[in-house]
Structures are given as structure tokens and as C-alpha cells.
Amino acid sequence: MEPSLITAYLLLTRPEIQQVYDEDTQEVTKEEIQTVEMIPFRVDTKYGILEVFANKDSVSNVTNKIGQVTSWETTIENTSFSPQQVLSTIESRYRVELNSIKISDYPITDSAVGSFQIDIDDQNLGRDLLNKHSGDISYLGASVKTDGESVTIGIYNSGSIIVYNNIDNMATVLDVIKEGVVGGGEEVNYA
Structure with missing residues (x-):
């Protein structure tokens, strides 16, 4: 423990x-x-x-x-972070495959803007989208590959991270994710 x-x-x-x-x-x-x-x-x-x-x-x-x-003496605040920052921190230690991306404020036409969610089959396309729309990414879905295991996560810019697997044996992966949330990662360009 x-x-x-x-x-x-x-x-x-x-x-x-x-x-x-x-x-x-x-x-x-x-x-x-x-x-x-x-x-x-x-x-x-x-x-x-x-x-x-x-x-x-x-x-x-x-x-x-x-x-x-706690008689309201404990303050709990939502945290906000860049999904790309968290992803960057995770990628500094593990192999990551993008599964999906949601882009907010996606320009459809000159007068229409909406949200765009895409499932990623081509990792290069996913990286290009991350670079091109870095300020508008509201969700990243990814698989984190560890020693023989895979952890599927969803990272929201609203301050939530969802782990879609059983996390019992994933303490080190969770620590890396937390480092990214509190600012341990750096913004990167995906080449």
C-alpha cells in the first residue's frame, strides 16, 4: 500500500x-x-x-x-490541464497509441463551427491532428502499453481522466498520469 x-x-x-x-x-x-x-x-x-x-x-x-x-474547511477544486501535456508525460515512459480525438471549435465552414470526434487508425494522422488543433483538443483516447499489458484511458480537458481497465496492478502508470496532471509533462510537437 x-x-x-x-x-x-x-x-x-x-x-x-x-x-x-x-x-x-x-x-x-x-x-x-x-x-x-x-x-x-x-x-x-x-x-x-x-x-x-x-x-x-x-x-x-x-x-x-x-x-x-470538514465543515466546508476543505476546498476541492476541479483541475484543468492540457490533454496533450498529460499524454506527453505518459509518452516519456511508455509507448502510447492514440485511439480517438475530439476537437472542439472545429471550423466546418466560414460561418459554422462544431465539435469533431475521430477514431484514429493511422497514428501519423492522429499526431498531425494533435499538432494542428493543439489548443482545441477536448478529449484524447489512448492505449498505454506497459510490460505485456495495455491500459486504455480517456483524458478530458475538463479535469477528468477515465481509466477503462482494472487498475489494481497499474500504480506506476497512474503515478505517471498524475505527474502529467499536476504539471510534470511538457508540451511537444508530434512528428
Whole structure:
């Protein structure tokens, strides 16, 4: 276990109405039961990052609950970063294949601008798009190749990174990703 990681679970209890068959009365009745949702999360004190292993709603639940239990003395802010910076940091240690790119503010015509998402089959084309639209990249999907393993990630400029695999044995890859988030990487041109 990493000494810089504090692992916890937020348990949310919610009432739920369930239909139950009562054998004594031979009727279906409504019964309120308590359901428990378990949201795993970690605080990484080395990088100052909150990691929530769930969806956006669960992230909001965790951040709100941390605020409540600390009487709002703990500030949790969204981080913003360049997907290319994070990618650059990862590429300094691992082989990376681009899977997809989303370009925001993509000019369709002189008077029309939209978003453009492309699946990458040709790595050279992907690198060219990264260079040409570097300021407008809002999402990068990539596969990080490690010793016999592959980790698929999605990097959003909104401050989220999604790891699409089981991350149990990927601590070193996650550390490299975190270095990129907190500024350990450099902007690069992709040749």
C-alpha cells in the first residue's frame, strides 16, 4: 500500500420502495427498504489529487460529503490541464497509441463551427491532428502499453481522466498520469 494514498468508501443510504408478496395475506404489498451505494475513492497526498472510482454524480457526492464532514474547511477544486501535456508525460515512459480525438471549435465552414470526434487508425494522422488543433483538443483516447499489458484511458480537458481497465496492478502508470496532471509533462510537437 502506498503511504501517500488514503483509501475510503462513501456509503450512501437511500430508501427504496419494493413490492413484496406477503404469504400470510396473499397480497402484494409495498415495503420500504434501505439500499446502500458504496463509492470507492482515494486521496493522493503526494499529488494533491482526489480519485473517485465512479461516475460524475458519485464524484459530486464524494466532494460534497468531504465538504460537509470538514465543515466546508476543505476546498476541492476541479483541475484543468492540457490533454496533450498529460499524454506527453505518459509518452516519456511508455509507448502510447492514440485511439480517438475530439476537437472542439472545429471550423466546418466560414460561418459554422462544431465539435469533431475521430477514431484514429493511422497514428501519423492522429499526431498531425494533435499538432494542428493543439489548443482545441477536448478529449484524447489512448492505449498505454506497459510490460505485456495495455491500459486504455480517456483524458478530458475538463479535469477528468477515465481509466477503462482494472487498475489494481497499474500504480506506476497512474503515478505517471498524475505527474502529467499536476504539471510534470511538457508540451511537444508530434512528428
